[in-house]
Amino acid sequence: MxxxxxxxxxxxxxxxxxxxxxxxxxxxxxxxxxxxxxxxxxxxxxxxxxxNPLAMGLLKNKTRIIGVIVPDLVTYFFSSIISGIESVAEENGYYIVIRSSYESYEKEKECLENLLKLRVEGIIMCLSQETTDYTHFDHLIEEDMPLVFFDRVCRTTEVDTVVVDNQVAACHITEHFVERGYRRIAHIAGPAQLNITRERIQGYKDGLANTGLHFQDALLVHCDMSIDSATAATRQLLALPQPPNAIFGVNDTTAFAAMKEIKRQGLRIPTDVALVGFSDEFHATVVEPTLTSIMHPSFEIGQEAAHLFLKQMHTKIKMPAQQVILQTHLVIRDSTIAT
Amino acid sequence: MxxxxxxxxxxxxxxxxxxxxxxxxxxxxxxxxxxxxxxxxxxxxxxxxxxNPLAMGLLKNKTRIIGVIVPDLVTYFFSSIISGIESVAEENGYYIVIRSSYESYEKEKECLENLLKLRVEGIIMCLSQETTDYTHFDHLIEEDMPLVFFDRVCRTTEVDTVVVDNQVAACHITEHFVERGYRRIAHIAGPAQLNITRERIQGYKDGLANTGLHFQDALLVHCDMSIDSATAATRQLLALPQPPNAIFGVNDTTAFAAMKEIKRQGLRIPTDVALVGFSDEFHATVVEPTLTSIMHPSFEIGQEAAHLFLKQMHTKIKMPAQQVILQTHLVIRDSTIAT
DNA sequence: AAGGTTTGCGCAAACCTTTGCGGAACTATT
DNA sequence: AATAGTTCCGCAAAGGTTTGCGCAAACCTT
Incomplete structure (x- = not known):
């Protein structure tokens, strides 16, 4: 050896x-x-x-390691956020240790304990889909351990967060549909407990209200953001007595699944059904028709989260929780251009 | 505090x-x-x-941290490999620290030094595109530090590696084109210095030979696997006096870029030009037409790499370098079904 | 009861670094 | 020539854990 x-x-x-x-x-x-x-x-x-960083760490009680927990390592959205965190961490001489919660509450708790055992200096994370109890953060908050949530957040009055303007964006989407002449606008939403779900639903309703349309229960369905679940949701919508002619998916994966199902049923996009996604992956430009979507600055979300983290590291006294809201914008492509 | x-x-x-x-x-x-x-x-x-892991680490000179270096954090291929590594590491009580080389040789060296400073117990990595000099691994090899390469590899007689059967797969692709009646088969290859590029080119040539076709220089172009570069390569091929009617892209990103360019030029897939990718992302099923591609077991690559790593960790004596070759298979979709 | 064995626990070193304090050797002052 | 003041360096502790060794008390044997 x-x-x-x-x-x-x-x-x-x-x-x-x-x-x-x-x-x-x-x-x-x-x-x-x-x-x-x-x-x-x-x-x-x-x-x-x-x-030797171990000796230094022992002495100063610092490891220069940031724990990062994401619900999923594989999707474009999270991997580009991780990339953003990594780039800022690297510049500042920090290391990141990544753990995946696989969208599970139990696993999320495990990851957290695990990273604390490693003596990370703090945590940057996105909540799992299942997480509705937030008491596992009590310790961190009490002990003033640096903590930042991004995208899916909780306890925003106590913890720094990075999010996008979900409500505004969702409102724009709805208004965009109306401008293009669509009236029966459906929304495939995410899990009800997530803030992003709530905010996007609210934005969807705002858009309807702003354009004089009525909200209809039947046109709002939930999914767990998996492909199968989104496909089922799409099927449910299209099977309605009066099916929608526009669908707003809670993210691009949902929209892609919807697109497949719409095509499978022999309907044309955007003629029969218009479609909009959220978070704008590269692939939005490859599918056919190309997908109108919300441009989501994922890399910047990661950078911002890391910056908030470092700021917490460097301030001795407890500051009030800060919420960074990043701007999005709608990128219009073929899936909403009625021809 | x-x-x-x-x-x-x-x-x-x-x-x-x-x-x-x-x-x-x-x-x-x-x-x-x-x-x-x-x-x-x-x-x-x-x-x-x-x-306290720091104290333990200091005492035993072990950190239970694995350094992971990838050329890119964001693509599906690497993120799912990372996910595979993470899952095995987690099961075995190890942590992973990830660094991105951004496909740069200099950055790759930096990452390596950086991780060694952290006192990782070893490295699992994929070479950057630019890397042609492999002497920065001398230290690790001499000191028997656990080291595993995956996908893009070097010094295979000294270092454990995990790869897929690139040559066989590329041969299958070519033969598949021929079976479907395509004769002018082009290959958009990766950077010349990479083993995966060489192996896939060789498989491409094997397939041509097996089916009695001649290799033509003009039908083999290189790209750096970026979208722009792949687009340019596609343009070059389609501009030939006798353009190809089938294109084999070195990976799915390349194939997607090719697909966009082919469509842009008003050609139909697969009628005018057939297309095949490599590594089968989810999005291969979303694009139109759906993309025939090589199913690449990315998650398993990560798991295998981690297993090899752990095996090295647990064997005191130096074992001969092992090469794990994972099987792929061709998933046939609409981009090669001549109708 | 005297010897030997077992049982049960503490001392201290080692891993590596930082830092307050003490001390030796030197120069400068009166 | 004696005292005060510098200059330059080492000692030792601290941070948390493991582990070989030593040591005391209790046990068992004859």
Whole structure:
């Protein structure tokens, strides 16, 4: 097996000085004479010395590790957020350890405990779909451990959060449908307990109200954001006595599933049914017809979350919880252009 | 700020015994009497004691952290591999720290050094596109640090690797085109230095040879796997005096880009040009026409890589390098069904 | 009862780094 | 020449855990 990496002791013994002298020489402490300082730095350079972060961590009780928990590692949305977090972390000398909750409340709790055992300095996370009880964050909040939620959030008065303007965006979508002449507008929403679901539903209703349309229960269906569930929801909508001629999916995956089902039933998009997604993946431009969608700044969400995190790290006193709301905008493509 | 978590010392003082006794009691050491053992374990449970991994790491020179370097965090392929690695790591009590090389050789070296500074126990990685010099792995190999490459690999006689049967798969694709009646078969390949590029080109040539077709230089173009580059490659192929009627893209992203460009030029798929991708993302079923592609077991690649890693961790002696080759298979969809 | 064995626990070192304090050797002052 | 003041460096503790060794008390043997 590999031998021990070189430590202060190695340098100290080689130069016949004490470890404290080496430690100080490395950071140009005035107490150390110029010749020794130079010799130490030279040897350190030569031997590629780098301080052991474990020892430092033990001493300072800091690991420079940020715990990140996401419901899912594979989707474009979360992976690009992770990428955003990673880029900021890296710039600031932090490491990120990622765990997936697989959309499970139990797993989410496990991940959290697990990361705390590792002694991460704080947590950046997105709630799982199942999570309705938020008491597992009590400890973190009481002990002022840095904590940031993004996208799906809770306890916003106590915890810093990064979200997008879901309500405004959903309202725009609805209004866009109306502008294009669609009147029977349905919404395939997410799980009821999520803030993003509630906000987008509210925006959907705002849009209806603004354009003088009435909200109809039958045109609002929920899904768990999986493909199968979204397909079922679409089927349910299209089977209505008066089916919708426009569908707003809670995210792009939902919209893609809806698109497949609509086509399968022999309906044309956007002639028979118009379709809009949310979060704008690259693939929105590849499907046919190309998908009108909300441009969701995922990478920036990650960056913002990391910035909030670092700000918490660097402020000693407890600040009031901050909520960063990122702007979205609607990208209009073929799935809503009635021809 | 948060106070110190509870340590062995806390327990020892509370129970008026020594830290060594607590340490041993916690692991049911026979030297410790049953009453003390019970009391210690009870209190530890109650106070939620968990050993400080930093202290353990310092002592045993182990961190239980695996460094993972990928060229890109965002694509489906890499994120699902990461997911596979994470799942196995988690089961075995390991953590993963992820870094992105952004397809850059310099960044890749940086990431490597960086992770080594963190004292990871080893590395699981995929080479960047730019990497042609492999000497930055000398240290790791000499010191027998666990190392696993996946997908894009090098130094296969020294390092464990996980790959798919690229050559066989590419051969199948070509033969499939021929079966469907296509004769002018082009290949948009990846960067020349990558093993996956070489292997897929070889398989492409095998397929041509097996079916009595001649390889033509003009029908083989390279791209850097970016959308723009793949679009340019497609344009180049379609501009040939005798353009291809079948295109095999080195991965799905390339195929999607090709698909967009083919449509843009008013050509029909698969009537005018047939198309096949490689790695089968979910979106292959959403695009129109649905994309024939090679089913790439990404999640399993990650799991296999992690298993190889753990095997290295647990064997003291140096074993000969192992190469795991995962099977793929062709999923036939509409982009190659001539109607 | 005296010897030996077992049982049960604590001391201290080791892993690596930082840092307050003490101390030796030197220079400068009176 | 003696005292005060610098300069430069080492000691030791702290952070948390494991573990070889030592040591005391209790047990068992004859």
């Amino acid at each position: 590999r031998k021990h990496p070189i430590s202060l002791k190695t340098l100290a013994q080689a130069l016949n000085v004490s470890m404290s002298t080496v430690s100080r020489a490395l950071k140009n402490h005035p107490d150390i004479g110029p010749e020794i300082t130079k010799k130490v730095q030279q040897l350190a350079q030569e031997l590629q010395y780098s301080p | 948060r106070k110190h978590p509870i340590s062995l010392k806390t327990l020892a003082q509370a129970l008026n015994v020594s830290m060594s006794t607590v340490s041993r009691a916690l692991k049911n050491h026979p030297d410790i009497g049953p009453e003390i053992t019970k009391k210690v374990q009870q209190l530890a449970q109650e106070l939620q004691y968990s050993p």
